[in-house]
Amino acid sequence: MPVEHRVAARGRLRARVVGVVAGRVSVPGMGQEGEGGASGRGRCVGWPALDERRGPLQASLGTLGQWLQPGMADSAQAQKLVYLVTGGCGFLGEHVVRMLLQREPRLGELRVFDRHLGPWLEELKTGPVRVTAIQGDVTEAHEVAAAVAGAHVVIHTAGLVDVFGRASPETIHEVNVQGTRNVIEACVQTGTRFLVYTSSMEVVGPNTKGHPFYRGNEDTLYEAVHRHPYPCSKALAERLVLEANGREVHGGLPLVTCALRPTGIYGEGHQIMRDFYRQGLRLGGWLFRAIPASVEHGRVYVGNVAWMHVLAARELERRAALMGGQVYFCYDGSPYKSYEDFNMEFLGPCGLQLVGARPLLPYWLLVFLAALNALLQWLLRPLVLYAPLLNPYTLAVANTTFTVSTDKAQRHFGYEPLFSWEDSRTRTILWVQAAGSSAQ
Ligand SMILES: NC(=O)c1ccc[n+]([C@@H]2O[C@H](COP(=O)([O-])OP(=O)(O)OC[C@H]3O[C@@H](n4cnc5c(N)ncnc54)[C@H](O)[C@@H]3O)[C@@H](O)[C@H]2O)c1
Numbered sequence: 001m002p003v004e005h006r007v008a009a010r011g012r013l014r015a016r017v018v019g020v021v022a023g024r025v026s027v028p029g030m031g032q033e034g035e036g037g038a039s040g041r042g043r044c045v046g047w048p049a050l051d052e053r054r055g056p057l058q059a060s061l062g063t064l065g066q067w068l069q070p071g072m073a074d075s076a077q078a079q080k081l082v083y084l085v086t087g088g089c090g091f092l093g094e095h096v097v098r099m100l101l102q103r104e105p106r107l108g109e110l111r112v113f114d115r116h117l118g119p120w121l122e123e124l125k126t127g128p129v130r131v132t133a134i135q136g137d138v139t140e141a142h143e144v145a146a147a148v149a150g151a152h153v154v155i156h157t158a159g160l161v162d163v164f165g166r167a168s169p170e171t172i173h174e175v176n177v178q179g180t181r182n183v184i185e186a187c188v189q190t191g192t193r194f195l196v197y198t199s200s201m202e203v204v205g206p207n208t209k210g211h212p213f214y215r216g217n218e219d220t221l222y223e224a225v226h227r228h229p230y231p232c233s234k235a236l237a238e239r240l241v242l243e244a245n246g247r248e249v250h251g252g253l254p255l256v257t258c259a260l261r262p263t264g265i266y267g268e269g270h271q272i273m274r275d276f277y278r279q280g281l282r283l284g285g286w287l288f289r290a291i292p293a294s295v296e297h298g299r300v301y302v303g304n305v306a307w308m309h310v311l312a313a314r315e316l317e318r319r320a321a322l323m324g325g326q327v328y329f330c331y332d333g334s335p336y337k338s339y340e341d342f343n344m345e346f347l348g349p350c351g352l353q354l355v356g357a358r359p360l361l362p363y364w365l366l367v368f369l370a371a372l373n374a375l376l377q378w379l380l381r382p383l384v385l386y387a388p389l390l391n392p393y394t395l396a397v398a399n400t401t402f403t404v405s406t407d408k409a410q411r412h413f414g415y416e417p418l419f420s421w422e423d424s425r426t427r428t429i430l431w432v433q434a435a436g437s438s439a440q
């Protein structure tokens with residue numbers, strides 16, 4: 001089946017929606033979204049409270065609304081279902097797209113929505129499934145609404161994953177919070193009932209006080225206080241998604257939402273891992289320990305995160321009462337190790353060595369160098385983007401234990417990791433080797 005490319009021109013998206021040609025699609029002015037902030041534990045220091053920002057949609061639903069009749073999802077059972085993956089060309093998104101094509105038998109159309117479409121989409125010529133690539137921006141409500149219209153379920157992975165200061169705090173907030181708000185409102189306005197959101201461990205921590213989170217779970221009490229734009233945006237977006245659970249969508253049925261919280265994801269396509277490998281190659285095969293081996297980090301293989309998204313999206317309908325409004329950490333059998341030691345599980349077999357049983361530099365010097373990097377980034381910003389790996393935030397995260405131990409996803413929707421640790425490790429090593437050889 002050829003991949004159909006649709007480009008969301010500003011204000012217009014010529015779309016074929018589940019067999020219906022919608023032409024110009026816009027979505028009714030929303031007025032105000034749900035009042036009141038969630039009672040969640042998280043707190044973002046210095047950020048607009050949730051209720052201060054309203055994102056009413058600016059347009060009104062055209063003829064499309066008459067065709068999206070109540071019960072359309074019911075009839076969708078007879079047909080094949082329409083899935084939408086936002087951020088579908090990202091590191092995680094691509095794995096979700098491929099996993100859906102391999103393991104979702106109900107799939108009739110897969111819409112891949114992203115600002116930057118990958119050339120690999122062209123390869124996805126599958127038999128019964130129509131793959132529709134949509135170049136669009138989640139901060140543009142009308143583009144999101146056009147992509148969502150007619151979808152049975154939305155898997156919302158699109159986000160600005162920036163802890164290195166590449167984007168401004170406002171841009172991070174616009175994409176991660178307003179973009180999520182737009183996805184929610186599009187579901188409500190067009191009648192899409194199921195929404196799976198890719199949240200993050202950082203909604204919980206590490207917090208600004210550097211408290212460890214040791215083998216914690218979804219019910220562990222932890223003071224989730226954040227200052228950095230990225231965790232703040234993820235916490236606010238997650239709260240929006242969970243608060244939206246139960247809202248009435250077009251057609252009169254309730255919206256069902258859940259949020260998945262991956263810890264540090266690794267696997268094929270992990271750019272930071274590739275950068276570490278290339279850095280090691282440049283340094284003659286050596287990497288130098290900066291973090292104590294005792295600092296445990298939870299990591300999870302991208303294939304298992306993708307599988308959890310596919311399963312949650314499938315089960316959300318059947319188990320709405322149990323799963324609706326819930327959060328789930330993403331986990332698998334990956335070992336608990338320091339960030340650097342864990343990376344060496346893949347970089348070691350690729351020829352690199354981690355120098356030092358203990359950090360080679362004293363922590364105070366790392367703190368100084370991180371602060372210097374932050375100062376340089378600020379001074380150089382008008383001239384050039386300077387965004388090194390080491391900054392006060394990444395040093396704090398790297399230096400704080402954060403591991404999860406939970407079976408909530410297994411208990412709620414039968415999740416079991418699809419890939420063993422051994423398989424995850426082998427796949428990642430092969431990818432690093434290929435990525436490394438392409439660098440030489
Ligand atoms: N990588 C991790 O370790 C990790 C861990 C936990 C959670 N997450 C979450 O998983 C999701 C995906 O992360 P990733 O690591 O794959 O990042 P990524 O940057 O590889 O993928 C994000 C995708 O979203 C797209 N995107 C960004 N802004 C957009 C916009 N305005 N409109 C439309 N598309 C836009 C990007 O083009 C990209 O394809 C994010 O929400 C992130 O917060 C990632």
Ligand SMILES: CC(C)[C@@H](O)CC[C@@H](C)[C@H]1CC[C@H]2[C@@H]3[C@H](O)C=C4C[C@@H](O)CC[C@]4(C)[C@H]3CC[C@]12C
Nearest residue numbers: 161163200202263264290339389390394395397398
């Ligand atoms: C320069 C050294 C101190 C080096 O060890 C720094 C490593 C640092 C770049 C990474 C350490 C922990 C990573 C984060 C963690 O894996 C979880 C994340 C959540 C996810 O939502 C986005 C990515 C990230 C913030 C991830 C980013 C890189 C690290 C900070």
